[in-house]
Amino acid sequence: HTADTAAYEAARCAMVPGATVIEAEWEARALIEAAGLRNTAVTVSPTEITEETAFITVRVEIPANDNSWMLSSQFTDVIVASEVTLLTERSPIVRLTGIPGLKAKKSKMKGEKPEI
Structure with a gap:
C-alpha cells in the first residue's frame, strides 16, 4: 500500500502548474521514509x-x-512496484494532446495493440 500511496501522492503533487520533478520525488520519498522502507526507487516521467x-x-x-523482517524463499528478489499516471491541470488543449498517449499506455499495460 505504501508504494501505491507514494506514487499517487507524488503524481498529485506534480500535476499542478509550477510543480517540479524534485517536488514529486520528495513527496514520494517522505511517505516511503515515514514507513521505514529502504533502498527504494522513485521515477518521475x-x-x-x-x-x-x-x-x-x-x-x-x-x-x-x-524491507521485510520475515521473508519466504518464494519472495526473494521480488520488487513491489506501483505506477500512477495522471493528467495535469493544464489548458484543455494541452490535456487533449495527452489523451492518445494515455490510451496507448493503457493498451500496452493490457497487452493490446495500440490504436493508431
Whole structure:
C-alpha cells in the first residue's frame, strides 16, 4: 500500500502548474521514509515538467529483500512496484494532446495493440 500511496501522492503533487520533478520525488520519498522502507526507487516521467506537459507518471519500487523482517524463499528478489499516471491541470488543449498517449499506455499495460 505504501508504494501505491507514494506514487499517487507524488503524481498529485506534480500535476499542478509550477510543480517540479524534485517536488514529486520528495513527496514520494517522505511517505516511503515515514514507513521505514529502504533502498527504494522513485521515477518521475517526464524528467522535466513544463506548461505543455499533458500527463505525469510516477513509479515507486520497493525491494522485498531489503524491507521485510520475515521473508519466504518464494519472495526473494521480488520488487513491489506501483505506477500512477495522471493528467495535469493544464489548458484543455494541452490535456487533449495527452489523451492518445494515455490510451496507448493503457493498451500496452493490457497487452493490446495500440490504436493508431
